[in-house]
Amino acid sequence: DQQVKQNSPSLSVQEGRISILNCDYTNSMFDYFLWYKKYPAEGPTFLISISSIKDKNEDGRFTVFLNKSAKHLSLHIVPSQPGDSAVYFCAASGGGANSKLTFGKGITLSVRP
Amino acid sequence: KAGVTQTPRYLIKTRGQQVTLSCSPISGHRSVSWYQQTPGQGLQFLFEYFSETQRNKGNFPGRFSGRQFSNSRSEMNVSTLELGDSALYLCASSSDRRSYNSPLHFGNGTRLTVT
Numbered sequence: 001d002q003q004v005k006q007n008s009p010s011l012s013v014q015e016g017r018i019s020i021l022n023c024d025y026t027n028s029m030f031d032y033f034l035w036y037k038k039y040p041a042e043g044p045t046f047l048i049s050i051s052s053i054k055d056k057n058e059d060g061r062f063t064v065f066l067n068k069s070a071k072h073l074s075l076h077i078v079p080s081q082p083g084d085s086a087v088y089f090c091a092a093s094g095g096g097a098n099s100k101l102t103f104g105k106g107i108t109l110s111v112r113p
Numbered sequence: 114k115a116g117v118t119q120t121p122r123y124l125i126k127t128r129g130q131q132v133t134l135s136c137s138p139i140s141g142h143r144s145v146s147w148y149q150q151t152p153g154q155g156l157q158f159l160f161e162y163f164s165e166t167q168r169n170k171g172n173f174p175g176r177f178s179g180r181q182f183s184n185s186r187s188e189m190n191v192s193t194l195e196l197g198d199s200a201l202y203l204c205a206s207s208s209d210r211r212s213y214n215s216p217l218h219f220g221n222g223t224r225l226t227v228t
Contacts, residue, residue, distance in 0.1 A: 006155075034216060043117070043203055043219030044156070089156065100169045101146070101217055105155035 003027045004092050006104035014112050019077040021107050023090030026071065030092040034101070035064060035075045038087045047088075048075070080111045115140065117220035119204050125226045131192040134223045138185050138206030144168075145187040146217060147179060150201040159202075162187055191225075199227045 005024045013019045021035075031052040036044035050057040050064045050073070057064050063076045077084055090104040118137040126132050138145050146169075147159040158171035162181035179189040185206075191198055201224050205217035 036219075041221070043205075043221045046216040046218065049216060091156075100158050100161055100171070102158065103148070103156040105153065 002105075003030075004090055004102050004104040006090055006107050008107055009105070010108040010110070012110045012112060013080050015082055016079045019075075019080045019084065019109055019111070021075040021077075021088050021090075021109065023073050023075075023104055024071055025073075025092050027092070027094065027102075028071070029094040030102075031095070032093050033064070033066060033073050034091045034093075035062075036089040036091060036103075037084075038089065038106070044089055077109075080109075082111050082113050085109055085111045117204055117206050117218055119202075119220035119223050121223060122221065123224045123226075125228060126194050127228055128194055128196060130194050131190060132194060132225060133188055133190045134202055134204075134225075136187045136189075136204030136206075136220060138187070138204075139218055142206035142208055142218070143185050144207045144215075145181055145185065146205045146207075147187070147189050148203045148205065149173075150203060150222070151199075156203065159189065194227045196227050199225060201225075 003026050034049040035047040037047050038044040048059050048062045048064050050066050066073045087106045087108050089106045091101045093101045120135045144163045146161040148156040150156050160179050161169040165181045176192045181187045201222045203222045205219045207215040207217050
């Protein structure tokens with residue numbers, strides 16, 4: 001059972017435009033959400049996170065939005081740059097038995113110059 | 114501060130053999146997690162160790178095992194290798210303060226190929 005879902009396997013956007021990456025989760029016990037970015041031949045790199053007590057967190061060009069009622073979060077990248085081209089993983093965790101970090105399958109973002 | 118170090122980077126093994134992968138966490142980090150990444154499957158959680166104790170375990174067969182040493186370094190072992198075990202194995206560490214919501218810091222992984 002996939003508790004964290006990234007339903008779109010890929011996304012292509014023009015340089016300078018906004019990239020919106022979506023993620024859905026099913027486990028209502030999740031209360032901490034993260035985005036990771038991965039380049040080929042490297043490990044994932046932490047990008048940004050959000051706690052369930054917030055609905056938005058911003059860090060430079062990256063903003064994560066959380067809609068708890070819809071069990072949905074999204075990562076906005078504005079403006080998109082060619083160096084942002086990578087695989088983006090959404091991840092979630094909770095306390096107790098849900099403390100491990102559960103990842104989605106990833107979205108491949110391509111930013112066209 | 115040095116990052117998470119995984120050795121070896123690449124490994125080729127034959128079906129039926131066993132393999133041991135090594136991970137050195139970031140200095141001061143006491144939690145080490147292991148993940149398997151295969152095409153189309155994302156990152157699948159294997160297990161997490163904290164202060165030499167397995168704190169959490171994923172849904173992998175008993176052929177997959179791990180341990181953590183007193184210096185927080187960790188190893189994972191896969192016995193009786195199968196072709197389907199070919200994957201990128203990633204190790205990640207985090208601080209021990211409310212570790213469940215501390216970001217994981219990943220190594221660059223060990224690429225295992227089983228022939």
